[in-house]
Amino acid sequence: MINRDKLIAAYMKEYNLPQDVAEKRADQTIAKLEEMYKQKQDNSNTEGEEDSEEEFEEWVVSEVICVKCLERWIAVRPSDVLLKKLQCPRCSYIGAAIETGEEFYAEEWDEENSEE
């Protein structure tokens, strides 16, 4: 799964957040990811359990912006979750997120995670 420390570092660096706020945001993001992960497992219950972990390893980490309220945030999501499914953390609107073109850390994460 996602590297919590890297995510916290990303939030701190990109948004100049104090560490405790960044940690909170990272935890929220990870909680959301775990929710998605569970839903996905429920959907593919008939498949082998070991397979689902592997197929879930591709992540997109990118900065997105909500065109409704202009909130920017770092969206971490499995690669098959579409932008239109993302919910804005500020106005809660689903489907208004577009990518700003900033994409980062995904490859570093992959490398670090594969060490174990």
Ligand SMILES: [Zn+2]
């Ligand atoms: Zn919004």
